[in-house]
Amino acid sequence: MSFISEYISEKNKNNEKVLSVFLTAGFPEIKNFSELAINILNAGADMLEIGFPFSDPLADGPVIQHSSLAALNNGINLNNVFQYIKEIRRKTDKPLIMMGYANPVLSFGINNFVKQAKESGANGLIIPDVPIEEYDNFFDKSFDGLDIILLITPTTSNKRIKLIDEKSNGFVYCVSVSGTTGITNQNMNGTIQFLQNTYSSVEKNRMLVGFGISNENDARNFAPFCDGVIVGSAIIKSLINDNSDYDKTLELIKKLKGAVRKN
Amino acid sequence: MSALIDYTQPDINGKFGKYGGKFVPETLITPLKELEETYFQLINDKSFNEELDRLNKEYSGRPTPLTFADGLTKYYNKAKIYLKREDLCHTGAHKINNALGQILLAKKLGKKRIIAETGAGQHGVATATVCAKFGLKCFVYMGEVDIERQSLNVFRMKLLGAEVIPVSSGSRTLKDATNEAIRDWVTNISDTHYIIGSVVGPHPYPMLVRNFQSIIGLEAKEQIQKAEGRFPDYIVACVGGGSNAIGIFYPFINSGVKLIGVEAAGLGITTNKHCATLTLGREGIFQGMKTYLLQNDEGQVSEVHSISAGLDYPGVGPEHSFLKDEIIADFYSVTDDEAIKATELLSRKEGIIPALESAHAIAYLEYLMPKTSNDEIVIVNVSGRGDKDLNTIKNSLGY
Numbered sequence: 001m002s003f004i005s006e007y008i009s010e011k012n013k014n015n016e017k018v019l020s021v022f023l024t025a026g027f028p029e030i031k032n033f034s035e036l037a038i039n040i041l042n043a044g045a046d047m048l049e050i051g052f053p054f055s056d057p058l059a060d061g062p063v064i065q066h067s068s069l070a071a072l073n074n075g076i077n078l079n080n081v082f083q084y085i086k087e088i089r090r091k092t093d094k095p096l097i098m099m100g101y102a103n104p105v106l107s108f109g110i111n112n113f114v115k116q117a118k119e120s121g122a123n124g125l126i127i128p129d130v131p132i133e134e135y136d137n138f139f140d141k142s143f144d145g146l147d148i149i150l151l152i153t154p155t156t157s158n159k160r161i162k163l164i165d166e167k168s169n170g171f172v173y174c175v176s177v178s179g180t181t182g183i184t185n186q187n188m189n190g191t192i193q194f195l196q197n198t199y200s201s202v203e204k205n206r207m208l209v210g211f212g213i214s215n216e217n218d219a220r221n222f223a224p225f226c227d228g229v230i231v232g233s234a235i236i237k238s239l240i241n242d243n244s245d246y247d248k249t250l251e252l253i254k255k256l257k258g259a260v261r262k263n
Numbered sequence: 264m265s266a267l268i269d270y271t272q273p274d275i276n277g278k279f280g281k282y283g284g285k286f287v288p289e290t291l292i293t294p295l296k297e298l299e300e301t302y303f304q305l306i307n308d309k310s311f312n313e314e315l316d317r318l319n320k321e322y323s324g325r326p327t328p329l330t331f332a333d334g335l336t337k338y339y340n341k342a343k344i345y346l347k348r349e350d351l352c353h354t355g356a357h358k359i360n361n362a363l364g365q366i367l368l369a370k371k372l373g374k375k376r377i378i379a380e381t382g383a384g385q386h387g388v389a390t391a392t393v394c395a396k397f398g399l400k401c402f403v404y405m406g407e408v409d410i411e412r413q414s415l416n417v418f419r420m421k422l423l424g425a426e427v428i429p430v431s432s433g434s435r436t437l438k439d440a441t442n443e444a445i446r447d448w449v450t451n452i453s454d455t456h457y458i459i460g461s462v463v464g465p466h467p468y469p470m471l472v473r474n475f476q477s478i479i480g481l482e483a484k485e486q487i488q489k490a491e492g493r494f495p496d497y498i499v500a501c502v503g504g505g506s507n508a509i510g511i512f513y514p515f516i517n518s519g520v521k522l523i524g525v526e527a528a529g530l531g532i533t534t535n536k537h538c539a540t541l542t543l544g545r546e547g548i549f550q551g552m553k554t555y556l557l558q559n560d561e562g563q564v565s566e567v568h569s570i571s572a573g574l575d576y577p578g579v580g581p582e583h584s585f586l587k588d589e590i591i592a593d594f595y596s597v598t599d600d601e602a603i604k605a606t607e608l609l610s611r612k613e614g615i616i617p618a619l620e621s622a623h624a625i626a627y628l629e630y631l632m633p634k635t636s637n638d639e640i641v642i643v644n645v646s647g648r649g650d651k652d653l654n655t656i657k658n659s660l661g662y
């Protein structure tokens with residue numbers, strides 16, 4: 001049984017949905033990034049997705065493009081990211097998930113990557129540009145202790161949802177709207193309908209919803225149709241505009257968690 | 264016609280050996296499947312093939328000539344040199360071959376909005392042209408650096424009614440324009456078709472662009488048979504993403520012809536200002552495909568350079584990666600300076616001003632010709648004409 005999945009189920013039992021927060025490793029600052037991550041967990045985030053940067057993030061909108069580039073300009077590489085995860089792991093028992101594109105992983109060596117990720121204390125991995133078509137070739141085996149989390153989008157057929165649910169571990173990541181990260185939702189009714197349908201089709205896994213969640217209203221609206229929400233661009237944006245102790249961002253985390261706590 | 268019997272790339276998963284594939288976000292999987300299915304439907308459809316043939320002939324001006332280059336042949340005094348004249352295509356480059364095929368696909372798919380990326384602007388112009396002809400809205404992503412150095416083509420696109428969207432991210436060249444086009448496609452898949460400009464990206468693009476471009480090689484095969492009664496000994500083409508090269512190579516694969524791709528060495532392959540992907544890159548995953556890639560030790564994509572906007576790209580079509588590993592084709596590179604010299608040479612010896620991309624293929628003759636003999640034959644693919652590059656050439660030559 002997957003640690004991430006158990007963790008989410010445990011939360012759900014108490015009639016609460018999880019809040020997963022995306023951060024780009026080493027952003028806004030290299031120094032104190034682990035501290036910021038811990039503060040975000042303490043403010044109410046149940047899990048973290050820690051993005052490792054890539055020069056060409058083609059699934060990302062302007063905000064996460066900016067944070068990735070800034071992290072790269074700060075000199076962040078995978079070894080730094082593993083180090084951050086080690087530091088964060090020392091201070092938390094919550095799920096930590098790594099997220100990033102295929103090429104840095106391929107270049108690092110996949111088995112070596114998985115080994116380092118597990119040793120650092122990561123529990124899951126999301127690589128948006130490795131769909132199920134490429135999964136077996138890319139990973140060549142499954143990994144005990146590191147869940148490979150797959151995505152479902154509004155263009156995914158019902159048949160594919162089953163395949164993805166089968167293959168994914170930890171949870172399935174349901175992308176609420178077709179587009180890049182940071183996109184805003186234009187058609188709430190359509191989205192809710194899609195989430196409802198997908199939520200009832202996903203059987204093996206817990207389902208978290210990401211993309212298009214920019215404030216606590218979105219989080220509150222989506223919460224009934226999933227097991228948790230993922231917020232990325234809104235957090236990064238808040239960090240960009242925040243002062244150096246990131247009060248406003250921590251406040252935003254509290255509000256987002258409040259919105260998914262009771263349903 | 265036996266040539267292609269034992270060459271059946273890609274496989275049903277879009278793999279050329281270990282290269283290619285579909286390394287894309289989940290959102291794009293369904294539209295890529297639709298595209299593939301529609302493509303296979305259409306190529307077996309008589310009326311589609313007739314319409315494409317007719318457009319190639321009556322609109323684009325095909326077949327393009329195979330010109331015997333007597334001036335250049337005399338200059339080197341070795342093998343006979345022929346030029347495949349894609350510069351004479353409507354819009355001035357081979358890019359129209361693919362754009363015409365794909366616009367018919369888009370129509371069949373019922374898409375109302377077309378997007379494209381462009382480097383040199385030739386693919387942008389070709390796409391804007393077919394959109395004007397077929398009455399579809401056209402949006403072309405172009406890096407700010409390229410907008411500057413190919414300003415005439417920017418104006419052509421606007422004149423044709425397309426909107427040119429400047430891309431300010433990354434190196435502000437072709438790779439970044441491609442990223443933005445993919446982001447647009449992910450966001451607007453319901454009404455949008457992405458006409459990718461080379462044999463790059465996720466399956467089925469490398470396959471279908473190759474097939475639309477292979478008309479170059481099919482014609483050349485017939486033309487050289489007619490002129491010389493045999494196949495050539497060498498075929499030389501420049502390689503950016505690799506569409507003009509694969510277009511002329513493909514029908515000659517496994518037929519004993521030496522296939523030579525020429526990449527851009529920029530300021531030199533010992534500097535970091537080049538884009539000789541197959542010469543100096545290593546396996547990577549980039550823009551939907553597994554292929555050779557110029558990248559640093561950490562898997563971050565390199566900033567590359569070429570005087571030629573159409574070659575200024577850190578990746579390459581996955582089929583070329585396969586052809587290299589299997590030693591079916593050989594790949595070399597020439598510098599900016601060599602390309603400029605070759606531009607002048609072809610202009611003076613043949614009265615043909617090549618695109619800077621094509622000039623890279625011409626420049627390789629300096630290395631190839633001394634190794635040939637008088638009874639051999641070389642075909643060089645002149646992928647486009649140099650009108651778009653006159654400012655750059657003028658600045659380089661200084662007269």
Ligand SMILES: Cc1ncc(COP(=O)(O)O)c(C=O)c1O
Nearest residue numbers: 385503504505506507573620647
């Ligand atoms: C005239 C010409 N030749 C070659 C290229 C390079 O593309 P490819 O390698 O796909 O033929 C371009 C691209 O813009 C071009 O305009």
